[in-house]
Amino acid sequence: MKKIILIAAALLSLAACTKKISPSGDAIVGGNEYYSSSNARNYMMSIADDLVTGALDELESAFTIDQMGANASIHFDISKGSILTEGVSWTVTGRDRALKGMSLENTGSDTWELTYNGYFSLQGESYPVYFILKAKRGNLVKGSHYNWAVTLNGNRTERSGYACSFKTSATVLYQCKGNNTVGWNYMEGSYLLTVYKDEAPVDLWLMEFNGNPYDAHFTTGL
């Protein structure tokens, strides 16, 4: 028995020597503190890109289909008439569409109300998303792309109790320039996002765009 204990002790001390057990806790290393907002900015832009740009792309493709005079489409339920007619509503039905189920309703005066209440897939997760996007069509810029004046109001529920609501504080101009499709890159106006954790607001982000994608102003704080 003595022999067993001796061998065990020798081997255990050998193993223990291979790694120093650090007594350090959760202390700050180096004291290099700074405030970072780049992830918040990128998050806001990805919401705008996924939802606003995605929705406007669907609307623009609806115009193309409408122009072709097609009475059936694998992408839309268009049985109610032309999307250019006031009161007519189309629904995105394409299986592969990220915003499948979104309705596009012509509310008159070259204005459409896009409503989505469903899920949005991101990195293998599927998040409940709801938004209403009011879009007034501007001038045709290139090909089938227009400039848009939009207001956005919606929310997204994410994993681990996180959620956000987003809205534009006033009408925001989405500009289409050069060969680009409609995008946040040339947005003009303010865009507000509130972050929630377990239903309580924890952060507020505001981005103000002036048409220059590299010159957006970001403010944070509740």
Add this chain to the structure above:
Amino acid sequence: MKKLLTLIAAAAVSAGSFLAAAQGRNEINLYIGGVNSTYASLDRNSGNAHRDLYSIYEPSYTITCGPTWSLDFCHRFNSWLGIGFQADYASMSGSKSYRIGSISNSSLNLDIISVLPQAKFYIPSPRNFRMYTKAAFGASFNVGNAGINDPVTYAWEVSPFGFEWGGQVVYGQAELCFGNVLVGAKIGIGYRF
């Protein structure tokens, strides 16, 4: 690492020579294996930071892990069954950082010590290539701040295939294993007395 392996080999050989006189029903074995299963299962939150709020607000971890050391003792009751225990040790260290707000990096460490009673089943096999299987169930003690909330968790490990080679007293061994202590393989040396 080379130095370490040399040290282990030297320790084992000395121990073996010292006690090489007898051969019996007791075994003591020392293994070195891959990374601990806890290391593989830790949520590092290291993906794209801006795609969802969890990635932004929850800390991300950079963690490295040393090999898992395992020491076991077994008493052989008959031609096919041995009962004993194994003790495992793994150590991790790294840093934790936040991606928004006042950024600070924190150091972190985690030491996991597992103790598992085990059963070893000997499979009839050639004298110089002795096969066995093992199953063990016990507890892990987690000491540190690397995101493991429970100080004690259950631990299990199954080795569906293991074999010994070499002498009857001092021998080498290798086994495949899975469980929440170690997934993969480990190699070691043993002494029978």
